[in-house]
Amino acid sequence: MTAHSIPIPAVPGDLFARHQAITGLRALADFLEANPAVPVPEYGETFDVFPRPCHDTCSAALVDDVAALLGVEPDDDRPLGGHYTASRSFGRITYRIVHVPDRNRRQHEAHMTYRDNIRLDQDDQGDAGRVA
Numbered sequence: 175m176t177a178h179s180i181p182i183p184a185v186p187g188d189l190f191a192r193h194q195a196i197t198g199l200r201a202l203a204d205f206l207e208a209n210p211a212v213p214v215p216e217y218g219e220t221f222d223v224f225p226r227p228c229h230d231t232c233s234a235a236l237v238d239d240v241a242a243l244l245g246v247e248p249d250d251d252r253p254l255g256g257h258y259t260a261s262r263s264f265g266r267i268t269y270r271i272v273h274v275p276d277r278n279r280r281q282h283e284a285h286m287t288y289r290d291n292i293r294l295d296q297d298d299q300g301d302a303g304r305v306a
Contacts (some may be wrong), residue, residue: 188226212253218266233273234258240271 190267199221206212225233241248242261248260252275 218263218268220270221269223269223271225271230273230276237271237273245268
């Protein structure tokens with residue numbers, strides 16, 4: 175852990191979810207290996223993880239801890255209104271942990287309150303038309 179990290183205890187439900195994720199990834203790998211005709215994403219895939227909701231300091235500290243375990247430096251886009259992340263690629267599969275700052279989350283939630291007020295009309299060909 176880094177010097178400013180805040181330990182986050184394991185939650186029993188998280189351990190079950192972790193076991194299911196690992197088991198599922200292994201089963202998928204076995205399936206893909208046994209079925210070479212099944213297509214896979216050409217450029218790989220990203221396994222995104224979002225920390226359990228807690229305050230910004232706690233969530234960012236978890237990203238720091240995971241970055242240290244991954245042997246990478248975190249990417250900090252918070253000054254630009256972005257997220258705080260750490261990622262590492264394993265072949266074409268990337269593990270990424272993402273801290274969404276509280277301010278960004280609240281802004282997104284406020285923005286989404288308008289989603290039911292906008293709908294696209296359909297023209298005669300079924301293509302999306304103008305905003306109503």
